[in-house]
Amino acid sequence: MNTWIYVFDEFKPVDIDTNRFELAEKNPIELFNTIRDVLGEYIKDIKDVKVYDIYLNTKAFELLIEYIVRCDLGEISVKLIYSKNPREALIHYYNYEKST
Numbered sequence: 001m002n003t004w005i006y007v008f009d010e011f012k013p014v015d016i017d018t019n020r021f022e023l024a025e026k027n028p029i030e031l032f033n034t035i036r037d038v039l040g041e042y043i044k045d046i047k048d049v050k051v052y053d054i055y056l057n058t059k060a061f062e063l064l065i066e067y068i069v070r071c072d073l074g075e076i077s078v079k080l081i082y083s084k085n086p087r088e089a090l091i092h093y094y095n096y097e098k099s100t
Helices: 018-026 028-033 086-099
Strands: 003-007 010-013 048-057 062-071 074-082
Touching (some): 003 086, 018 028, 028 048, 028 062, 048 086, 074 086
Antiparallel strands (some): 003 010, 048 062
């Protein structure tokens, strides 16, 4: 399994059909909806979801979508990561953010 959510400094594996990743470019909010149920153990009462950024590294076969989720806790960051090594993908993403 190569798909993870990263929320509250925790990686959680999720089962998403890789064919769904075409939504990353076309409709990333619909892709978020595939993990909404899993997030239920972390977040209650999701009010709004916005895409903050999308990071794609074709050389390392990594995809990271950062969402800002408005919920009962306020605004939190939720990252959907496709990578064999999600920690490394997260580091690559943060380095990418610094450079832009």
